Amino acid sequence: MQHSIPSAELGPRGQAMADAVSSCVHCGFCLPACPTYQVLGEEMDSPRGRIFLMKDVLEDRLPLEQALPYVDRCLGCLGCEPACPSGVQYGDLITSFRAHSERKRSRTFFDRLMRQVVLQTLPYTARFRWAARLGKLASFTSPLLPHRLSNMLAMLPAQLPPSEQLPEVTPAIGPRRARVALLAGCAQQVLAPQINRAAIELLSRNGVEVVVPQAQGCCGALAAHTGADRLAMEAARKNLRAFPGDINAVVTTAAGCGSGMHEYPLWLKGTQEEAQAHALASMTKDVCVFLAELGPVGFAPLADPLRVAYHDACHLAHGQGVREQPRQLLQMIGNLELVEVPDREFCCGSAGTYNLEQPEVATELGERKAAAIVSTEAQAVATGNIGCMVQIENHLADAGRCLPVKHTIEWLADSCLDGHGSE
Amino acid sequence: MHEVSKTSIVSVCKLGSRTPRPSGLHTFEPPSHFWVDAVEIPAASASTPSDLSRLAPLVDQLRQRFPTDRLLTQPAQLAPYESDGLTAFRVHPGGVVLVQDASEVVTVVRLCHEHGVPFVARGSGTSLSGGSLPVAGGLVIALNRMNRVLDYQPRSQTIVVEPGVVNQQVSRHVAQDGLYYAPDPSSGPVCTIGGNVAFNSGGAHCLKYGMTANHVLGIKAVFPDGELVELGGRSHETAGADLAGMFVGSEGLFGIALEIVLRLLPLPERFHTVLAAYDSLEKAGDAVASVVASGLLPGAMEIMDKLAIEASEQAVHAGYPTGAAAALIVELEGPEEEVAAEIPRLDAIMQASGAYELRVAKSAADRMNIWKGRKGAFSAVGRLSPDYIVQDGVVPRSRLGEALAEVQRLSARYGLRVANVFHAGDGNLHPLILYDGRIEGQLHQAELLAGEILRMCIRLGGSITGEHGVGVEKLEFLPEMYGEAEMELMNRVRQTIDPQELANRGKLLLSASDVGKQSHAPHPLESAGVISRA
Ligand SMILES: Cc1cc2nc3c(=O)[nH]c(=O)nc-3n(C[C@H](O)[C@H](O)[C@H](O)COP(=O)(O)OP(=O)(O)OC[C@H]3O[C@@H](n4cnc5c(N)ncnc54)[C@H](O)[C@@H]3O)c2cc1C
Ligand code: SF4
Numbered sequence A: 001m002q003h004s005i006p007s008a009e010l011g012p013r014g015q016a017m018a019d020a021v022s023s024c025v026h027c028g029f030c031l032p033a034c035p036t037y038q039v040l041g042e043e044m045d046s047p048r049g050r051i052f053l054m055k056d057v058l059e060d061r062l063p064l065e066q067a068l069p070y071v072d073r074c075l076g077c078l079g080c081e082p083a084c085p086s087g088v089q090y091g092d093l094i095t096s097f098r099a100h101s102e103r104k105r106s107r108t109f110f111d112r113l114m115r116q117v118v119l120q121t122l123p124y125t126a127r128f129r130w131a132a133r134l135g136k137l138a139s140f141t142s143p144l145l146p147h148r149l150s151n152m153l154a155m156l157p158a159q160l161p162p163s164e165q166l167p168e169v170t171p172a173i174g175p176r177r178a179r180v181a182l183l184a185g186c187a188q189q190v191l192a193p194q195i196n197r198a199a200i201e202l203l204s205r206n207g208v209e210v211v212v213p214q215a216q217g218c219c220g221a222l223a224a225h226t227g228a229d230r231l232a233m234e235a236a237r238k239n240l241r242a243f244p245g246d247i248n249a250v251v252t253t254a255a256g257c258g259s260g261m262h263e264y265p266l267w268l269k270g271t272q273e274e275a276q277a278h279a280l281a282s283m284t285k286d287v288c289v290f291l292a293e294l295g296p297v298g299f300a301p302l303a304d305p306l307r308v309a310y311h312d313a314c315h316l317a318h319g320q321g322v323r324e325q326p327r328q329l330l331q332m333i334g335n336l337e338l339v340e341v342p343d344r345e346f347c348c349g350s351a352g353t354y355n356l357e358q359p360e361v362a363t364e365l366g367e368r369k370a371a372a373i374v375s376t377e378a379q380a381v382a383t384g385n386i387g388c389m390v391q392i393e394n395h396l397a398d399a400g401r402c403l404p405v406k407h408t409i410e411w412l413a414d415s416c417l418d419g420h421g422s423e
Numbered sequence B: 001m002h003e004v005s006k007t008s009i010v011s012v013c014k015l016g017s018r019t020p021r022p023s024g025l026h027t028f029e030p031p032s033h034f035w036v037d038a039v040e041i042p043a044a045s046a047s048t049p050s051d052l053s054r055l056a057p058l059v060d061q062l063r064q065r066f067p068t069d070r071l072l073t074q075p076a077q078l079a080p081y082e083s084d085g086l087t088a089f090r091v092h093p094g095g096v097v098l099v100q101d102a103s104e105v106v107t108v109v110r111l112c113h114e115h116g117v118p119f120v121a122r123g124s125g126t127s128l129s130g131g132s133l134p135v136a137g138g139l140v141i142a143l144n145r146m147n148r149v150l151d152y153q154p155r156s157q158t159i160v161v162e163p164g165v166v167n168q169q170v171s172r173h174v175a176q177d178g179l180y181y182a183p184d185p186s187s188g189p190v191c192t193i194g195g196n197v198a199f200n201s202g203g204a205h206c207l208k209y210g211m212t213a214n215h216v217l218g219i220k221a222v223f224p225d226g227e228l229v230e231l232g233g234r235s236h237e238t239a240g241a242d243l244a245g246m247f248v249g250s251e252g253l254f255g256i257a258l259e260i261v262l263r264l265l266p267l268p269e270r271f272h273t274v275l276a277a278y279d280s281l282e283k284a285g286d287a288v289a290s291v292v293a294s295g296l297l298p299g300a301m302e303i304m305d306k307l308a309i310e311a312s313e314q315a316v317h318a319g320y321p322t323g324a325a326a327a328l329i330v331e332l333e334g335p336e337e338e339v340a341a342e343i344p345r346l347d348a349i350m351q352a353s354g355a356y357e358l359r360v361a362k363s364a365a366d367r368m369n370i371w372k373g374r375k376g377a378f379s380a381v382g383r384l385s386p387d388y389i390v391q392d393g394v395v396p397r398s399r400l401g402e403a404l405a406e407v408q409r410l411s412a413r414y415g416l417r418v419a420n421v422f423h424a425g426d427g428n429l430h431p432l433i434l435y436d437g438r439i440e441g442q443l444h445q446a447e448l449l450a451g452e453i454l455r456m457c458i459r460l461g462g463s464i465t466g467e468h469g470v471g472v473e474k475l476e477f478l479p480e481m482y483g484e485a486e487m488e489l490m491n492r493v494r495q496t497i498d499p500q501e502l503a504n505r506g507k508l509l510l511s512a513s514d515v516g517k518q519s520h521a522p523h524p525l526e527s528a529g530v531i532s533r534a
């Protein structure tokens, strides 16, 4: 599409934005893949429409404030990217546009407060733990709280698991086949520390030494996707320093964090660290990808047959193109019957802080996903992202189906044999 | 209004938009300023002042009937509706109504008629000829939310759908009963049945089964004056004039389809899909001619040239023979026994066709992959070039090789790359002319080249459009294809049905006031001083 975006004036990411607009041919192939278009049925809430709106804003034809409601409603799920035959890098556009617009937009006091609360707590394990505790304490007042806040509180588990320190080095069991560094993640580590524990156990049983660099921090994805680009850059820089070079891979267990680390080159575009960011991003792999490449030692069958639905986390499937490996691994477990969820490419509505910002759409998507899962008659769910797990569990419960929802890695670790063939 | 004789309506439909269309014209000169790039048509000047003054009272009326989230009037809400798949044009509409059922459409159309405000129906906005481009100061009636299946009778193999149902959803809906809906435009995952009806859309498999018109049994529509009509019916055979056939391909000029009765077919028992690689385009074209000459009727025969293969491979990784000058897909389909008997015949022809590589799809997934590569090809070309013009024209099948060689010569002469993707089986060419709008003068060259290709189609006895319609893009060319009497007849039917020209004004047929001055003249919007070259 022709445009007159002054890319040079828009900083290092101006070109990325202009390129995305320029490669869009307005064919509409992305419409069926976009959850917000499917729910809301209007062109402004489609990828094609948003590209048009962002283009108009960047060209100074349309006031930013007018376009924002529709841009804000974008889940950032990237469902539109694989659907686009023209190869539009929508993710680069929306992330860069959000950073660009954050400096220009005005937010209400409550909005600013919410934003600060989220940005200053979620990415920090200790702060988030405290906030979550306080939040649960305060939840008896939730009927009095604004809808958005009460929605957030509803997401928190009734009881937080005790805090856990991950070992700095876990040796391989049996002969060492590889050495990796694990990104611990922040919210996941508070809400579900068993996931990283499972990952470490699984890896070490498969002959992998696991390092957890103590200087690491949040991956920065939350900040980047809400337009807080400076925070995101800081987070990226911190991790560039923290992760050692003498490893075979950086392994992530949360889809959102993995896809965030793959974006480091975009966040650090035009800075001294750009090359280093490329290097780190190319080493970063979801734990299932790493394990599938390595070749797992083996899994013991489940005691009884079980139908398990696999849910594609957007930031794995669309963000990192990881669809087959988790399925392959899960299918190695005897007695586990893997079932596909209809409309599997659709977001569950969790999408980072989307639940807090766009509760109506998030709820609708959560309900649809729960209904789709229920239709498969699955007895349990596997997925690769903590946000999806919480969202799906809650909506299944609302639909009256309290199915166990576990991370792919938990399923694998539970059945994993070790190098000596024992469980 | 329905005093127009049935026969005249029917003859218009026969003349209208079925493909391929022969033409007796020999002289053909496209207007030089025809393709314009991202031309913006400002509201104030594109419509008459009275259109604009009529809009406000209409919007007031609509406000009483539609909630604000379904009556869009803010600039940011309207901007995304300014274009369809042809981004060369943008028009800012006066408003957009998101309708949810047939009665709402009728209400809106009646109000438009009452207030004299033009309206444009919109499905998914994938038209490549500006069909769903808004009219400045007019209303866009967005039908995408009307996506319900109203009735489905597997035993009589019919389905009744609302116009916003997406093409491929129909096949998905009926697959469990071993049925499918045959017309398969490449845009099938996106485009709506309403849009298909308006454009008489086709696809790769229309070679064997015909275009949309052959699969629509009946249409319930609202005419531009608000009258509800039922054209055709549910029966597979009808008596009297084919009124549904008249509506199909009329590009929205006869009002809005509200319910469409579609004919379904049993899913083919067997497919046999062959992908052949050639070192020249002519050889691929000749292979198609040999298949046709043998009396075989494949479900589809599609050709892609080197550039199209390259683009599609980048997008889909379907395993096409990169480096080949042309790839030909031939697909046999039908009952098991029939296909089994045809396979050796096809194999013999393909072996003798000079292909340097032949690949047969071994599984359903393999076949899907080959088709995915073909169907994503248009948009995939966006990877090769910042801008391109999708041309759509028809040449007689027997002259395909000649036409392709001519396109290659033209491409070399203009120094512009042309990617070719086409329905070889019915001679429907889709040359994609690649250019870079930022390079001074390239757009103009691309336009000239596009014009020459159309001129060639006419010269070879073909048509200026195979399936993308006339829309805004080829408005000026239609009179070049038809004689004065035929144009006059079409205009008469239009005048009878819609004397105020409210439905899809500015598309397919020139306004009555412009008739007579069209040939070789600038685009009417250009004459009005509304558009100019970017
Ligand atoms: C990548 C790509 C590939 C394509 N491939 C093909 C192909 O293989 N074959 C093909 O034939 N076309 C193809 N097209 C063109 C386009 O998809 C078709 O013309 C399609 O039928 C348009 O459907 P739509 O729902 O997008 O309609 P729109 O673009 O929204 O509208 C098209 C026209 O139909 C009118 N209309 C819409 N709904 C109604 C209704 N209910 N009643 C009356 N009029 C109505 C509109 O006013 C407009 O004039 C392709 C387009 C793209 C972008
Ligand atoms: S599919 Fe890609 S090129 Fe087509 S409209 Fe969507 S983003 Fe643009």
Ligand code: SF4
Pocket (backbone or CB within 6 Å): A033, A034, A035, A036, A037, A046, A047, A050, A073, A074, A075, A076, A077, A078, A079, A080, A081, A090
């Ligand atoms: S990222 Fe998701 S919500 Fe946003 S436009 Fe793309 S598909 Fe739609």
